[in-house]
Amino acid sequence: MYSQTVMDHFRNPHNVGKMENPSGVGKVGNPQCGDEMIIYIKVENNVITDVSFETFGCVAAIASSSMTTDLIKGKTIEEALALSNKEVADKLGGLPPLKMHCSVLAEDGIKMAIEDYRKREEEKKNEQKI
């Protein structure tokens, strides 16, 4: 049912765990199936220098979380924002059609984490002004 790459990422997912002092956190839930994901990013000079995740979900959700974090590590914020779930699925050697929605979770997670990072930056700026 799943490709070899999916199973490899599922067996040994990369970048697992909670991060101390992240620059941004994205917490997303899939209203369709109930999978949930938290993604942590560390940003320095507009570059994502570190990323990690925690996922409550199926094989597809865990494998896409792992692949997504691999793909955005070392990328700029803009590059990370451009990543689509379709790209993640392709890199995984494809996902069964019914499982595509599970990979949306990781894409949404990244977007949310970046949004959170930007919000924090904004707040910092405002604090400095005061």
Add this chain to the structure above:
Amino acid sequence: MEKSVYLDNNATTKVDKEVVESMMKYLKDDYGNPSSLYTLGQNARSAVEDSRKRVASILNCEPRDVFFTGSGTESDNIAVKGVARRYKNKGNHIITSAIEHHAVLKSVEHLAKEGFTYDIAKVGEDGIVDVDHLKSLIKPETILISVMYANNETGAIQPIEEIGKIAKEREIYFHTDAVQGAGKLTLDVKKLNVDMLSLSGHKFHAPKGIGILYKRTGINPIPLFHGGHHELSVRPSTENVPYIVAVAKALEIAYRDIDEHRAKQTMLKERLKAGITKNIGNILLNTPDNSVFNTLNISFVGIEGESILFSLDEFGIAVSTGSACTSGSLEASHVIMAMGRDHTTSHGSVRFSLSKYTTEEEIDYTIDKVKSVVEKIRKISPYK
């Protein structure tokens, strides 16, 4: 993957060797059509009628009340749709339960498009139908009640005798999907107070694609198919002689050895339950005490069922899950949800279903692997 531990016997079972042997003759030698008048046909006819008698003796009914069908799904469809359509002049209301197999639930939903109305009886947290609630749903127009005997996901045994008694008093037809009860519970239709009962061969070591429908004499469901006079036209089509022989043989074996099966599987199920409960924290039992002896359903809180399933598969262990991610419809098991569990708990439910072939060594191996798999997946999860 050398090791193979099959713990998904509520999905289907391995065909018993004795059963395979019993049917071979009707594939190789006595291959005639039971409706043919020459010897070859009549040999097949006697095999069918002999099988019917054997099934009838286990169901404690007349052979003429036993019908061979193409599957459990087909038996359920004939009973539910056939009876509703036949007796719609008496009323248009049907009652079923929240935990039925889709073969019954979807049939009832379909009937709603034909002008029938229906109500769904609730289950308690234990997954057992709330009889008082069911009673309160009965209306003067109610013509049919369909409640399963044992649930396929949790193994919970339903109060069939009691519901049957109520149905009888109110003169409502009563059908039970007994697919998961075969070989585990009595199928005495008089004791159970049922008018109709469905069975499926592949759940008790016969092949897939053979079902049994019991219906009391005098009830005449409108058939799903129209054709010849086979099975009194309730289910026309040339009889599947080898599988009919097989299903009768399998049922006979199941009840011949039931005491032995019950003793062994009860012990193994308790061993599995104790092993998991002792070694793994934060779990929820979805199987009540009053359940069939082969089924154990557990939710591992904070992790999802499909990931457990695939991880166990790597160790050669086959189980199933009520997770939304495996359902096709992306909805978590309607059975576990009906018990009032939240979505997250249903998402992490795993069903272990044993058979007469399950060994103690397999159970110990499974306990060990479930423990390591759950620990590993919990490390990935935001819920620890």
